[in-house]
Amino acid sequence: DIVLTQSPDTLSLSPGERGTLSCRASQSVRSFLAWYQQRPGQPPRLLIFDTSNRATGVPARFTGSGSGTDYNLTISSLEPEDVAVYYCQQRSDWPPLTFGGGTKVEIK
Amino acid sequence: EVQLLQSGAEVKKSGATVKISCKISGYTFTNFYIHWVRQAPGKGLEWMGLVDPQDGQGRYAEKFHARVALTADTSTDTAYMELSSLRSEDTALYYCATEGTSGSYYFDYWGQGTLITVSS
Numbered sequence: 001d002i003v004l005t006q007s008p009d010t011l012s013l014s015p016g017e018r019g020t021l022s023c024r025a026s027q028s029v030r031s032f033l034a035w036y037q038q039r040p041g042q043p044p045r046l047l048i049f050d051t052s053n054r055a056t057g058v059p060a061r062f063t064g065s066g067s068g069t070d071y072n073l074t075i076s077s078l079e080p081e082d083v084a085v086y087y088c089q090q091r092s093d094w095p096p097l098t099f100g101g102g103t104k105v106e107i108k
Numbered sequence: 109e110v111q112l113l114q115s116g117a118e119v120k121k122s123g124a125t126v127k128i129s130c131k132i133s134g135y136t137f138t139n140f141y142i143h144w145v146r147q148a149p150g151k152g153l154e155w156m157g158l159v160d161p162q163d164g165q166g167r168y169a170e171k172f173h174a175r176v177a178l179t180a181d182t183s184t185d186t187a188y189m190e191l192s193s194l195r196s197e198d199t200a201l202y203y204c205a206t207e208g209t210s211g212s213y214y215f216d217y218w219g220q221g222t223l224i225t226v227s228s
Contacts, residue, residue: 034214036153043203043218044153049210056209087153091213096169097143097155 002026004088004100012108013078021073021103023088028068032092035064035073038102039084047086048073075105083107110134112204112219119225120194127190128222130204137185138162140207143215144178144189146200156202159187194226 003026013019023033031051036044046055048064051071061076075082088100115129130142144156157168161180168176177190187204201221208216 032213034210036215043205043221044215045218046210046214046216049214053210055216089153089214094213095155095157095167096171097213099153099155102152 001096002029002090002093002098004090004098006086006088006100006103008103009101010104010106012106013075014108015080016077017108019075019078019105021075021086021105023066023071023073023100025069025071025090025092027093029071029090029092031067032090033064033066033071034089034091035062036087036089037082037084038087039081044087078105078107080107110206110208110217112206112217114202114204114219114222117223117225119227122195122226122228124194124226125190125192126194126224127188128202128224130187130189130219132185132187132204132206135206135208137180137182141212142178142180142187143205143207144176145203145205145215147203147221148197148200151200156189161187191224194224196226196228198224199226200224 005024007022035048038044052064063074085102111133113131138161141158143158159166159178166178179188204219205215206217
């Protein structure tokens with residue numbers, strides 16, 4: 001199974017600040033990587049698919065990048081509604097489809 | 109508008125079987141695979157498997173293969189997840205999710221979740 005390791009566990013940012021979340025895979029996922037946002041009490045929401053493609057309605061402040069085993073999600077300017085847990089997910093080699101453990105983004 | 113409406117919370121005893129549903133609307137039911145993902149309290153996301161509503165075939169994570177059955181009823185546009193031999197570790201929020209324009213094996217749409225509580 002492909003293991004996805006996310007860092008940091010928690011990211012504390014001030015409003016308007018830039019932040020980067022990391023997802024490292026145990027083997028190459030060939031850019032078949034997505035990011036999800038889960039706000040408290042809500043189901044996850046797809047943000048980014050295939051490394052860098054924004055899903056419908058996702059604000060431009062969310063940017064995905066990476067290749068091989070290392071991927072990032074960057075929030076260019078934190079808004080209060082971005083407080084959430086963010087998960088990466090791979091579809092390169094399955095079953096199983098796997099998720100990272102999550103990064104919690106909070107307001108400093 | 110795509111909607112996934114899941115059945116209500118369940119409380120079961122250890123060793124029992126539970127079956128929950130996911131009613132889908134807003135697109136042609138057979139167009140996309142339907143996935144099930146669970147989330148234990150305060151924990152991350154765990155993929156359980158998928159069902160192809162066109163032919164009813166399921167693909168499962170090895171961890172759940174012996175205990176889970178995923179089905180799809182094309183007459184009612186409803187998917188089902190049945191989990192047997194329940195244990196306390198199965199206490200979690202269970203989501204159905206479907207694909208969309210992002211491509212296969214990503215989750216564009218999610219249900220609201222069904223809480224399954226397993227007590228001894």
